Every structure is written in structure tokens, then in C-alpha cells.
Amino acid sequence: MAHTGSGEAAATITTYEDGPLLVRGDFVLRTSAGETIDPGRATVALCRCGKSAIRPFCDGTHRAIGFRAGAEPDRGPDGRGDRRPGSPDPA
Numbered sequence: 281m282a283h284t285g286s287g288e289a290a291a292t293i294t295t296y297e298d299g300p301l302l303v304r305g306d307f308v309l310r311t312s313a314g315e316t317i318d319p320g321r322a323t324v325a326l327c328r329c330g331k332s333a334i335r336p337f338c339d340g341t342h343r344a345i346g347f348r349a350g351a352e353p354d355r356g357p358d359g360r361g362d363r364r365p366g367s368p369d370p371a
């Protein structure tokens with residue numbers, strides 16, 4: 281994890297209940313091809329629902345489509361699992 285010299289993370293990503301991921305701090309946003317995307321500001325909301333017309337940024341469409349994702353990490357039915365792709369099966 282990247283940290284500043286003060287012990288704080290360089291960037292913070294916050295999940296918003298049934299909405300975007302809010303990214304604050306010192307970050308670089310890139311396409312899958314490695315091209316840099318100019319966010320135009322220091323704080324951005326990244327689409328999590330996949331329906332924004334301005335992906336990767338959120339345009340508020342998640343509200344219109346009733347997107348549901350909660351705000352907390354999905355830890356699986358036992359509450360212990362690591363749900364990241366490629367993670368070992370927690371069972």
C-alpha cells in the first residue's frame with residue numbers, strides 16, 4: 281500500500297452504499313491499455329454499477345437503475361472469505 285511520509289495512505293477509496301467508489305488523494309487512473317485518464321479533479325467517483333455513460337466515472341445512473349451493492353466488503357456466507365479474483369477458496 282502506498283503511503284505518504286506521514287503514515288497516511290496516498291489515496292483513499294471509499295465504497296458508497298449502492299453507488300460508486302469515491303477515490304481521494306494522490307492517484308493515477310489508467311485504461312486497461314495503460315493510457316492515463318485525466319480525472320480533472322482530486323476526488324473522483326468511479327462507476328461500480330457498469331451503466332454510466334461516462335465510465336469509468338459515475339454519472340448517477342446507479343440510482344435510476346436501482347443498483348444494489350451495499351457498502352461493506354462481501355466476505356461470503358461465513359464472514360471470513362476473501363472474495364478477490366484469484367484468492368484461495370476460504371472453505
Ligand code: FES
Binds near residue numbers: 299
Ligand atoms: S455507480 Fe454511479 S453510474 Fe454506476
